[in-house]
Amino acid sequence: MLKPSQPVGNDNALEDAIAAVATAMADASRVKMLCALMDGRAWTATELGAVADIxxxxxSAHLARLVKGHLITCLSQGRHRYYRLAGQDIATLIESMMGVSWKRVDGIQTRTPxxxxxxxxxxxxxxxxxxxxLYDALIAGGWLEADGAALTTNGVAHFRHLGIALNPTSRRKACCACLDWSERRFHLGGDAGAALLLHCEHKGWLARxxxxxxxxxxxxxxxxxxxxFNVDA
Incomplete structure (x- = not known):
């Protein structure tokens, strides 16, 4: 007679982890804070409270919940404490949820700024x-692989020529096709996307x-x- 195998660890660990993330985000005020932090900057509790209108x-209680859920991190500088997203993976999660949620609100497109x-x-x-x-232009120009997963040799050379600094030792993806929640098409993410945005900002081509x-x-x-890039902005 076969004996039942002994349980190893928590068979529901993944499900429990997913539920914990969902629970940490399951509040409108916390969602407003997370969306505000999607600008990539660090904000104070006072600023985030004003955004959430609380x-x-x-x-502070909501921020502590988000820190505990590993969705944001807290940075201390002097007497001040700043909060920011815990990383690119969290930003990607929020962006994806925006896209999914966008489809479930009737008429929201007409109210989009x-x-x-x-x-x-x-x-x-x-x-x-x-x-x-811009992403489409990079594909058409042969700067970017068809799946957006990497710059081509030509693309790396063009980035270097323009002075766009890439980080060869970065632990994040060098490139990725990031689904744009408002356009339902891809834009450039990963290290190359971050480097391109920073370059455009330093050149004065855009203003936040x-x-x-x-x-x-x-x-x-x-x-x-x-x-x-032959992009009409």
Missing amino acids: ASSTA LRLRHARTCYDHLAGEVAVS TPGFREVTITASGRLALKNL
């Missing part, structure tokens, strides 16, 4: 219509709106994107 004491759809940050890379057009994900393409940026 009292500071309530904000046009400037936010045009250009915004997706944690540490560019998103929106401009980013999608403080405290928001919205990005404004400047006149010099429109000219550069047209000349370099």
